[in-house]
Amino acid sequence: MNKTRHGISLLLLLSSTCFFSRICYGGDTITSTNFIKDPATIISNTSVFKLGFFTPSNSTHRYVGIWFEKISPQTVMWVANRDTPLNNTSGIFTISNDGNLVVLDSTNTILWSSNISSSSSSAANNTIAQILDTGNLVLKDTSSGVIKWESFEHPTDKFLPSMKLITDKRTNEHVGFTSWNSPSDPSTGNFSFLLDVRNIPEAVILNGGKTYWRSGPWNGQSFIGIPEMYSVYLSGYNLAIQDQIYTLSLATNIGAQEILYLFLSSQGNFEQRNWDDEKKQWNTSWVSHKTECDFYGTCGAFGICNAKTSPVCSCLTGFKPKQEKEWNQGNWRSGCVRKTTLKCEKQLNNNTDAKEDEFLKLGMVKVPFFAEWSFASLSIDDCRRECLRNCSCSSYAFENDICIHWMDDLIDTEQFESVGADLYLRIASADLPTNSGRNNKRIIIAIVIPVTFVIFIIAIFLTMWKRKINKHEKKLNMTSSVKKKILKQSIVDDDMIEGEIKLEELPLYDFEKVAIATNYFDLNSKLGQGGFGPVYKGKLLNGQEIAVKRLSRASKQGYEEFINEVRVISKLQHRNLVRLLGCCIEGEEKMLIYEYMPNLSLDAWIFGSSKPKILDWRKRFNIVDGIARGLLYLHRDSRLKIIHRDLKVSNILLDKDLNPKISDFGMARIFGGDVVQANTVRVVGTYGYMSPEYAMQGQFSEKSDVFSFGVLLLEIISGRRNTELYLHESSISLLGFAWKLWTEDNLIPLIEPTIYEPCYQLEILRCIHVGLLCVQEFINDRPNVSTIISMLNSEIVDLPSPKEPGFVGRPHETDTESSQKKLDQCSTNNVTLSAVIAR
Known part of the structure; x- marks a missing residue:
């Protein structure tokens, strides 16, 4: 009944007053008679903040909010009716009869209220609302000056300097904020x-x-x-x-x-x-x-995260992975378990022979979650003893005269470089680094002496045996030895090469056999053409199909690529990397022999043909996953760390079952030791796939390949090249187009129509999200490959929001880039090469 009376009186008031703008708004205050009717506003005293109705971008709803008056674009700090929007511009923001701030629609229905209780019948007459220069909207009693309600105690998604974050431990009530x-x-x-x-x-x-x-x-x-x-x-x-x-x-x-x-x-x-x-x-x-370490519990129980290492997760000293296979694949959530049972646990099983547990100091860490603390002025020794008395106490810290204990599992520990606390980890005495080192030394001594004696005897026998067969071997392998000597000398003379190839692992083919296999390099056998020279399909006498990459005699660039590819790929073996079968060196002829891929390269399947209908989403996802796993092998799992530097759609080959294989390692570089980044004065690669730091500064690392993988992933999903211009969509590249759709929260137009099915929508959108994370402008923002695989397979559920990609602006096409486009258009197989010189 009260609401009805209020509605009738308010409608009469509106009908008689709202024709006069000076009554509908004014100054920095709101009263029951001086209210806001959409689109009117009020402004704080010194014009810092404005209060009124607004519509978010890409929306038609109306809300009451507070935003900065002099800052554009509009930045909303607080929203009243966030869960009950208006559908038109008939809204009213006023003080009701019971003294509450309310948002009303055209039917006088209350959509939002400050929801304070009042016993006074004249509450509306004694109450005003005022917008302050701090951004706080306060509702106060005019007679006493008491603030009855304020927006700072009911925030939405933003925290201003004058606000306070409050938690009442007794009632568990919070003044916090929630996202849009x-x-x-x-x-x-x-x-x-x-x-x-x-x-x-x-x-x-x-x-x-x-x-x-x-x-x-x-x-x-x-x-x-x-x-x-x-x-x-x-x-x-x-x-x-x-x-x-x-x-x-x-x-x-x-x-x-x-x-x-x-x-x-x-x-x-x-x-x-x-x-x-x-x-x-x-x-x-x-x-x-x-970084990955900022996500809660990335490394699981008793794991420690360090954003500066690769991988970022490791087990604490005295612990080992709980699930070894998952851990090695980059899924660390299952955490770690103790290697050795603690003494206190052994005593529970009546084992009294165990040595006393020890504490290992971990310096400069973010200590784990869920600690128990004491305000007692204990010493650090007392703190240690108290932890030792409790078998559940897994670690302690002593900060500012406060003793802190952690019980059971340690979750979310992170290692920092220069700041943080000291954490003392409880471990079994046998797992202390000093003890384990002493035990290991004894074991080594016990093993080395007899093993050395056995090796000495075997060496004498092998020396005698080798002398007998040496002459015979030289005669049989004279031709092969000459060829290997030529190749080895080429490698040693080349400034790009560090180290030598294990030539015994790389078969050598006779030129005549290769020529016969390719029908003497007939044009009908030609598969493609790159900067190094042509690629031919061939068939050996034993029926094996091969792809022959023949070095052009006039190509210095191809010569460098030839030497580099022999050096790199001869050491690699993975189901998602193309296999080098051998090479041919005779006179000026230099050729690489690969396994033949019957389905050629991926670009022939996704760009401008009828084949996208065959390559449905499931096949594309399998291809993406295979490429990522091949890249992980290059970066982490092979004997050498390899940076590919030219990862692109045309360098992904498909076997008879459409399984992907990464090819063309002519521009790959080997990283040794702890090297994570290198510079080059000669920037080589393909426009549209190069990361900003590589194209502009010559810096390359794992994250350079990650950027290329992100471009490749978006191309596979969209069926469009990154270098295409999207003038009709106000974007100039695939990355620009994808970013525009992301900011509009409308990614469906990016998906190739032939692969879109509602049942796969979430998986496809997740892959787009991952692709945008890979092409972020700055190196440290991009995930590594093991994280990418976990993201793609939903092992990491919550993904961070991507930042703007690099190279979203219109490029200036150079002669080099133009020639590259022509080269890409005529390339249909596995091996192309282009060079872009940094300016």
Whole structure:
């Protein structure tokens, strides 16, 4: 009944007053008679913030929100009716009869309310709402000045400097914020940000109630898991505790002229953004998720994550992978288990002979989650003894005179370079590095002496046997030896080569046999043409089909590629790499002999033909997965770390079952030791697939191949070349087009229509997401190949939001690039080569 009376009175009021704009809005306040009717607004005292109705991009709904007045594009800080939008511009924002702020639609239905209780019948007359220069909307009693409600205590997805993050430990009530559902939908999303105070207070991001990210515990000055808090732009935070109420705030030492806010994205990424007044844009100065280690529990129980190592996960000292096979494949979630049972556990089984457990110091780490702490002024020795008394205590730390214990599994430990806490890990005495080293030394001594004696006897026997057969072997292999000597000398003389090929592993073919196999290099046998020379199909006398890559006598570029490819691929063997059968060297003739791929190269199947209908999504996904696994072998699992440097669709061959094989290693480089990145003055590759740092600076690494893989993945999904121009879609490349669709949250137009099926939509969209992560402009943002495989196969469920790709702008076509396009158009098989010289 009260709502009906309120509705009638409000409609009468509107009919008599809303023709006068001065009554519908004004100043920085709202009253029951001075309200906002869409599209009117009010502005804070010094014009910092504006309050009114707005429509998000790519949406038709209307919401009441607060945004910066002088910053464009519109940046919304708070939304009132986020889950109950208006469908037209008839909305009203006012104070109701009971003193609440309300959003009404054209039928006078309350879509949102501040929902405070009031016993006064004249509450509306004594209440005003005011937008402050801090961005806070306050509802207060005019007679007493008491604030009855404020938007800062009901945030949406953003945190302004004057706000406070509050958790009441007694009631478990939080003042936190939740993400939008998408960039165009302010409704409550899956991610929330709050203070977790169950044990040591720390900030966490939850995804549907499950931990997604954590800051590490508060040490009195900063959060241990955020090294950047030691820098200037994240200083000034304070965590106050009073009557079990925890309040995180940003102190007032932030510059008065500095405009910043913290933001929880719809993808679960927590960011700090600062306004650049010169460039008129927001800059992201910090993000929560920069590496794999930032995702909660990446390495599982008793694993430790280090973003600077490869792979990023390893087991803590004294522990081993729980699932060895999964761990070696890059799926670390199952974590690690102890190698040796602790003494306290053995005592439970009446074994009293075990040595006392020890503690191993791990320096500069983000300590694990779910610790128990004590405010008692224990010494570090007391802290150690207390942990030792409890068999469930797996580690301890001593920070700022606070003793901290962890019980049972250690989850989400991360290694830092220069900051962090000291964690003391409990391990069995036998697993201490010093003990294991001493035991290993004894074992080695016990083994080495008898083994050395046996080797000495065998060596004498082999020497005598080799002398007898040496003369006979020289006669039989004279021709082969001469050829190998030529090849070996070529390799030694070439400046590009480091080390020698194991020539005994590489068969040599006679020129006459190769010529007969290819019908004397008949044009009808020709498969393709690259910078090195032509490729022919052949058939040996034993019936084996081969592909012959013949070096052009006039091509210095082909000669370098020939030597490099022999050096690299002769050492590799994997089901997703093309197999080098041997080579032919006679006079000026130099040829490489490969296994023949009956289905030729992938580009013939996905670009401009009727074959896309044959290559459905399942086949394409298998091809993508196979390419990724071949690349993982090159980067991690082979005897040498290989950077391919020319990964593209035309260098992916398909066997009779459409299984992919990576080919053309003429530009590949071998990394030795701990090298992770190298520079070159000669940039070689194919336009459209080269990463920004390689094309512009000559820097190449695993992440250069990852960028190429991302382009290749998007091409396979879309059936379009990256170098095509999409003028009708306001984009200039496939990467630009994909990024435009991503920002519009509309990726379906990117998918090749012949492969789209609703049942595969989520899997295809996930692959597009992975592709965009691979082509991000900056090296450190791109995932490594083992992570890519886990992402593709949904072993990593929650993916980070991609940043803008490199090379989304229109290129200036050079002669080199033009010739490359012509070369690509005439290439139909496995081996092409192009060079782009860095400017």
